[in-house]
Amino acid sequence: MIADNLAAVRLRMAAAASRAGRDPDEVRLVVVSKTQPVEQIALAKAAGVRLFGENRVQEALEKIDALAGQGLHWHFIGHLQKNKVKYIIGRFELIHSVDSVDLAERISALGLERREPTSILIQVNVSGEAAKSGVRPDDLEETLKAAAGLAGVRVEGLMTIPPYDPDPEASRPIFSRLRELAKEFDGVGGGSLKELSMGMSGDFEVAIEEGATLVRVGTAIFGERPGPG
Numbered sequence: 690m691i692a693d694n695l696a697a698v699r700l701r702m703a704a705a706a707s708r709a710g711r712d713p714d715e716v717r718l719v720v721v722s723k724t725q726p727v728e729q730i731a732l733a734k735a736a737g738v739r740l741f742g743e744n745r746v747q748e749a750l751e752k753i754d755a756l757a758g759q760g761l762h763w764h765f766i767g768h769l770q771k772n773k774v775k776y777i778i779g780r781f782e783l784i785h786s787v788d789s790v791d792l793a794e795r796i797s798a799l800g801l802e803r804r805e806p807t808s809i810l811i812q813v814n815v816s817g818e819a820a821k822s823g824v825r826p827d828d829l830e831e832t833l834k835a836a837a838g839l840a841g842v843r844v845e846g847l848m849t850i851p852p853y854d855p856d857p858e859a860s861r862p863i864f865s866r867l868r869e870l871a872k873e874f875d876g877v878g879g880g881s882l883k884e885l886s887m888g889m890s891g892d893f894e895v896a897i898e899e900g901a902t903l904v905r906v907g908t909a910i911f912g913e914r915p916g917p918g
């Protein structure tokens with residue numbers, strides 16, 4: 690089932706890219722394995738997946754350790770507390786969910802200790818929903834300027850999570866706004882904001898049409914999650 694779902698998602702991704710006149714190779718699929726047991730991740734690996742996204746520190750580290758040495762790549766996509774940074778530094782290729790200067794400073798400090806900068810995305814709360822984490826669009830420039838001064842992080846782009854809506858078209862203005870913000874503030878964070886992490890199972894095609902370079906897809910590949918995600 691995972692292999693079939695994966696093939697279907699990849700086809701839909703490629704179709705969305707071509708509708709937008711984009712090269713499908715510009716869009717990477719992050720398979721969101723949160724709450725999925727190691728056995729499911731191994732099945733996804735057998736189907737060809739190498740890049741996984743996790744949102745809880747403890748759970749992620751257990752899986753990374755259990756699957757070590759298998760050539761898998763891991764991204765952190767969940768809300769991150771400052772006191773947990775020490776556990777995840779060096780374990781993830783990209784942290785999608787940096788939502789404050791404080792957090793970026795902490796990641797930078799630990800990255801400097803290891804003499805290796807950590808790649809991060811700044812999460813933007815485009816919709817302004819009270820319950821969502823993320824930097825407000827009005828604070829993005831300042832956040833990026835602060836991050837540019839941190840030698841232990843490399844800001845590679847922006848991430849957003851739109852408000853839940855069963856209609857994928859509802860996400861379109863949020864995604865296009867994130868793309869505009871990345872264009873407006875390109876270079877302000879010290880480097881190019883080339884990555885746009887946006888789109889989940891319900892709206893990844895719209896996200897790709899609007900410029901996503903990373904889509905984070907769980908349910909459409911594994912089916913409904915076994916636990917709270």
Ligand SMILES: *Cc1c(COP(=O)(O)O)cnc(C)c1O
Nearest residue numbers: 721744766889890905906907908
């Ligand atoms: C759970 C989660 C996803 C994947 O959601 P699906 O709807 O299962 O595809 C993507 N991004 C983040 C940040 C998540 O927490």
